[in-house]
Amino acid sequence: MAAGVLFPKPHDQVLLALAGFGAAGILAGSFLNRAPNRLANGVATALWHAPPLEAGAAMAGLAALAALAFHPKDKPRSAMTFGAAMLILWGCLSGAGRLASLFALSDPSAARYSLGAAFWILMATALLALLDAAQRANLGLLARAGLIAALGAGFALTANSGAFADLSLAKEFASHRDIFFIELRRHIVLVASAVFFALAISAPLTALVLRRPSARGLVFSGLGILQTIPSIALFGLLMAPLTALSQQFPLLRAWGINGAGAAPAIIALTLYSLLPLTRGFFTGVSEVAADVKDAAAGMGFSARQTFLLVELPLAWPALVSGLRVVTIQAIGLAAVAALIGAGGLGAFVFQGIGQYALDLVLVGAIPIILQALAASFGFQMLLAARRGS
Amino acid sequence: MRPDAAAALSAAGRFARRPGLWLFLLLVAAIFLMPSAGILFHALFPDDRHLIYSRATFLELTLAHCQLVALSSLAAAAAGIGLGVFATRESGREFAPVVRAMAAIGQTFPPVAVLALAIPALGYGAPPALAALALYAALPVLEGSITGLDGVPASARDAARGIGFSPFELLWRIELPLAAPFILAGLRTAVIINIGTATIASSAGALSLGSPILEGLSAANPAYVVEGGIIAALLAICVDRGFDWLSELLKQK
Structure with missing residues (x-):
């Protein structure tokens, strides 16, 4: 018991661990690196050299997290954790x-x-604390969306006021601002067209697999093999035949289809998307119970009506989760497509790696991650909305 | 025919019908015979002078690639299984929701982006690639471990405790074997993703099968791209088959 008095037992060990992680980060790492130019190595500056108001806020927030770990009540602890994380x-x-x-x-x-x-x-400490608080408070998806929107709006307002203008990340972004939005659009177009084509192909493929069980093994193992091929290898292996084709057929060249650029990228992204989509559709539709279909037939539904009014709605969750997987995967793979000249946000990543301009890497990588997270969240909302109605 | 000879023949027949075996032989042939395929590449790409990648042999590239993948996957397996075991123990229960959410959210991060983020943090070369691969690969293993360990039926645990198993014996002899298929599935996802990401890691200065591909792309030499691409694709397919075989073995036990 004496030990319990000397060191009370925490009610939330996660918060205590996070506070320790954050404190170790402050002590060990550099908060801001100051370099004489874009390519030189910087000199590390610790957090306590930052203006006292901000440095104090971050450290107070961290201390508050540690103290909150000992707060006995869940609800107020979650609310205050939220405040402490915002402070950090x-x-x-x-x-x-x-x-x-x-x-x-x-x-x-x-x-x-x-x-x-x-x-x-x-930043990671604060975001994980927010996540933990949201989990414990059992926050619904809508509340989470509101929270994310509020965080995003706050960030956008601060960024717009020029508060970050002197950071090299912001400078790098500003000097690539015009191309940034072009590449962002290209990235989205790559992903959207791949998902579109994959949908168009996997729907008849699913129908085939449902009708002919004998084709099942072949289709799924073939698509499975495609799925394992490294992205850059598949991009590269598609380039040579496409180049040959476009040299043979001037019409293809007139459409802008040749070995490099968007055409092989979209083909490869589509191929990668086929397995998760077809599998999602297949499990979704084939898991609709036989007696449900019988009931539909008994009510006088035609095969088409059964499909549209019974099977499709029941298969919806599996369909949406297939789409979610495919979209997230395509967002990541589209980044690699920059290597074969398809553009997209990956262009900044690989340009930055090549020039040793590490902030340029972040200009590409951060929006890619945010897109993937947004897509994941959006599809989760879609699933939840359906379940709710 | 004598019965043992017939048995040996049919065993050989079964052996030869394994597609994985043929794919593996094809991989080995590709690694060693690629340098002598010059004529083929000359026919395919008539205007290029230097058609066989020669900065490193394909064996060296393949071994460097495998080393990168094997080391990072081992580290990921240790970290993922370790964290999974921790989050399913009584003392770590509290961390389970946040660990689970972290694994789910982390896996939506594209592997290329994780690799890209490791470079500002750790620099160029093989070490940051190794760290990024390990970090990313730990997530599917972690998810598989938690799913597998959580799925162990309470009755199996109670029975083991009833015959006097210690907590460690319970974990080692009951829980981990029962969770093994899920852990293996997570590891498989991790390794396949790592083979792909290791290819891209050559853009950050790590030697791998991506080196000829990237050099071919930047020097507009499609022969290099095809050489690296074929071996990388075969390697990934063979490893995937290997996991197929492993999970079958696990099922038979």
Whole structure:
């Protein structure tokens, strides 16, 4: 019992672990790296060199997380965890922005300030604390969407006011602003067309597999083999035959189909999407119980009516989860397509890697991750909305 | 024919009918015979002068690739299974929801993006690629471990406790074997993704089968792309078949 008095038992070990993780991050890592130019290595600056208001807010938020771990009641703890996490997020973002602006006053204009490990660890700590609080409070999808929208709006407002303008990430973004939106659109077009073509192909494929059980093994193992081939290898292997085809047929060339660029990318992305989609459709439709179909037939439904009014609605969840998997996968693979000249956000990633411009890598990578998360969340909402109605 | 000879023949027949075996032989042939396929590439791509990738042998590339994948997958397996066991113990129960959510959300991160993020953090070369691959691959293993361990029926646990198993024996002899199919499925996903991502890791300076592909792309030499692409694709297919075989073995036990 004595030990219990000296060191009370935490009610939320997760928060305590997170606070420890954040504190270790502050002590070990650099909050902001200050470099004389875009290519040089930076000098690490710790969090406590940031303006005292922001640094204080971040550290207070972290201390609050540790203290909240010992709060006995779930509900108020979740609410206060939310506040503490917001304090950390604001302290980090605003602190990094203002510290960079302070440095910029005395440094030459070529100087760059990039975000360091401590910054990212603190952000991760705050977001995980938010996630934990949302899980414990049993927050519904709609409430989560509201929370995300509020966070996004807050970030956009702060960014718009120029608070981050001196960070090298923002500078890199600003100098690529025009191309950024072009590449973003290209990325979305790549993903959307691949998903569209995959839908158009996997629907008849599913019908075939449902009618002819003997074709099942062949179709699924064939698509499975396609799925395992490394993306860049498949892109590359498609280039040679497409080049040959476009040299043979001028019409294809006139449509802009040739070995490099969007055509092999969309074909490869479509091929990768076939297995998850077809499998999703197949399990969805084939799991509709036989007696349900019998009942529909008994009510005088035609085969077509049964399909449209009974099977399709019942197969909906499996269908949507197939679409979710495929969309997330395509968003990631489309990034690789930049290597064969298809453009998209991957262009920034690989350009940045090639030029050792690491903030340019982030200009590509962060929106790719956000897109994947948004797609995942959107499909979850779609599933939940259906279930609710 | 003598019965043992007939048995040997039919065993050989079964052996020869395994597609995995033929694919593996094809992979080995591709690795060793690629340098002598110059005539073929000359016929396919008439205007290029240097048609066989020669910075490293294909064996070296394949071994470097496999090393990258094997090391990162081992680390991922250790971390994923370890964390999965922790989150399903009494003392770690509290972490289970957040760990599960982390595994689910983490897997929506595209592997290329994780690789890209590792470069600013850790620099160029093989180590950051290794770390990124391991980090990403731990997630499906973790998810498989939690699903598998959570699915162990309470009756099996009670029976083991009843005959006096210690918590460690319970884990080692009952829970892990029962969860093995799920863990293996997670590991399979992880390894296949890693083979693909290791190909891209050559853009960050790690030697792999992606090296000829990327050099071919940047130098507009399609022969290099095809050479690397064929071996990388065969390697992935063979490893996938290998996992098929492993999970069948597991089922037979």
